[in-house]
Amino acid sequence: MKNKAQFLTMATAVFFLLFTSCGKDDDKDLSGGSDSEKTTAIVGRWEFVKDVWQETPGDTETEPGVNGEYIEFKKDGAAVVRRYDEDEEKLKEDSGFWKVKGGKLFLAEDREELEDPEDGMTIVKLTSSELVLEEEGTYKDQDNRDIKWKHTTYLKK
DSSP: OHHHHHHHHHHHHHHHHHHHHHHHHHTOOOTTSOHHHHHHHHOEEEEEEEEEEEEESSOEEEEEOOTTOEEEEOTTSEEEEEEEETTTTEEEEEEEEEEEETTEEEEESSGGGGTSOOOOEEEEEEOSSEEEEEEEEEEEOTTSOEEEEEEEEEEEO
């Protein structure tokens, strides 16, 4: 009886070790991988978690995702975006196209725009369940000062 209990305890421990190690492999960060690896990993429906806007000098604003907001990246390069429209006070759906090039994600209304894309979002983090995108730039304020801005989008599968 004692041997059977020890065996069950050992078998349970091995099971949990194997299960834990598989979970770590699933959440491998692919942000440093090839464009092909990123493209494969991005396909699917991603829910918006939050958007963060930061200005330097200036403030940081965080806007949580609204229930039902998502972006779906399809294998054929099509994309569907569903976001809350504050003016109309409802969720609105738009469609377009997407591609990964040079570690950036590009979205456009038509395929021709993706032939020579200009502005993309850097893929900061990409796992099987998390996608973080970032874009940044500068502008001059009313006092002719340079203001640096950064917009980060957090998504989950």
